[in-house]
Amino acid sequence: MEPVGVGRRAVAVLIDSILLFVVGYLIAIGTGQTNEEGFNLKGGPAFLWIGIGLAYFIVMEATRGATLGKLAMRLKVVKEDGSPIDWQASVVRNALRLVDGLVFYIIGAIAIWVSKSKQRLGDMAARTIVVSARAWAPLLLASLLAFGGSAESLAASPRYKDIVLSDSRDGAAMTTFHHDTPKIFLRAKVVDIPAGATVKGVWIAEKTKVAPPNYKIDEKEMKVIPLMDEVTYSLGRPNAGWPEGEYRVDLFIAGKPAQKVRFRVAK
Numbered sequence: 328m329e330p331v332g333v334g335r336r337a338v339a340v341l342i343d344s345i346l347l348f349v350v351g352y353l354i355a356i357g358t359g360q361t362n363e364e365g366f367n368l369k370g371g372p373a374f375l376w377i378g379i380g381l382a383y384f385i386v387m388e389a390t391r392g393a394t395l396g397k398l399a400m401r402l403k404v405v406k407e408d409g410s411p412i413d414w415q416a417s418v419v420r421n422a423l424r425l426v427d428g429l430v431f432y433i434i435g436a437i438a439i440w441v442s443k444s445k446q447r448l449g450d451m452a453a454r455t456i457v458v459s460a461r462a463w464a465p466l467l468l469a470s471l472l473a474f475g476g477s478a479e480s481l482a483a484s485p486r487y488k489d490i491v492l493s494d495s496r497d498g499a500a501m502t503t504f505h506h507d508t509p510k511i512f513l514r515a516k517v518v519d520i521p522a523g524a525t526v527k528g529v530w531i532a533e534k535t536k537v538a539p540p541n542y543k544i545d546e547k548e549m550k551v552i553p554l555m556d557e558v559t560y561s562l563g564r565p566n567a568g569w570p571e572g573e574y575r576v577d578l579f580i581a582g583k584p585a586q587k588v589r590f591r592v593a594k
Contacts, residue, residue: 330445330456333436335400340432342396347383351376359588361488381421389417393460403460407444416453423449485524485580487515487558492576492590496559504592506568513576513588514559520580522553527579528560533589535572548579 348365354376355366368376387394392403392412404412404420412420427435427447435447444456491500494508504511513528520526527548532538547560560576569592578585 329458331402331459332445333439335402336397336439336457337432337436339394339396339400339402342399343384343394346395347376347380350379356486356586359487359490359586361486363488381424384421384424385414385417388412388421389414397457398460401460402457404455404457407454407456412453412455416455420449420453420455423447423452485520485585486518487578487580487586488518490515490578490586490588492588496561502590504569504590506571506592506594508564508569508592510561510563511590512559512561514557515578516557517551517555520551522551522555524551524581525549525579526551526558527582528558529577529579530560530562531575531577532570533573533575535570535574535592537570 351368352361352366354372355361355368358368358372360366360368360372384394388397388404389412391398392405397403404417406412406416424435427438427449435449438447438451439445442451444450446456450456491498491514493499493501493512493514494504494510496512496514498512517526525548527546529546530544532542532544534540535542545562549558571592571594573589573591575587575589577587
């Protein structure tokens with residue numbers, strides 16, 4: 328039972344990272360946090376992504392002894408005495424992944440290099456080691472890498488990007504507006520949406536004191552024309568001013584929900 332070093336473990340981490348990248352991109356699409364480089368999750372969506380990642384490592388290693396990346400590389404996590412890893416050890420091992428994973432896992436790599444049992448900090452705390460497992464399905468690695476490539480195809484699907492809410496047509500991005508703002512604008516790039524397809528923006532008052540929850544204020548639908556690369560939706564101030572509260576704009580492509588963009592109105 329010989330502990331495994333950095334090489335194969337690094338490839339396993341890369342495979343797992345590809346899978347979690349796809350998850351992060353899907354969260355970004357659903358929360359309107361995509362950008363030209365891919366996505367940049369902040370706030371609650373970022374914590375959700377981290378939580379899903381930790382849960383993935385903990386559950387897979389506690390139940391299977393390995394993540395999909397480790398399965399592909401024929402690796403398995405066991406206790407130092409060779410017995411199967413349990414839930415407690417998996418939680419401890421993967422909680423410290425937040426430290427081992429700093430600076431592209433350089434902290435974990437250094438720990439493995441200097442450890443006689445090739446353990447990263449999480450392994451030392453949980454008293455676990457990573458060893459070679461029996462052969463797994465030979466096509467697993469190829470299928471995982473192919474699935475990882477779906478992140479690129481996903482990025483090429485019809486979508487909005489560079490979404491900006493502002494109080495003027497070409498203004499700076501804002502998330503909070505004054506109750507007497509004359510007009511609120513949403514502008515966004517449209518990517519890979521074919522000419523003739525419809526795009527739509529629906530303005531929703533999620534939570535205010537003057538309207539029922541999720542009240543639809545207005546909507547605008549238009550057809551994409553050749554060479555069209557940007558759309559703008561706008562909504563003018565009500566006569567009595569914007570009621571304070573939470574709002575959002577639901578964006579659609581070809582009748583299907585694409586993204587939700589939230590903002591608030593305050594005094």
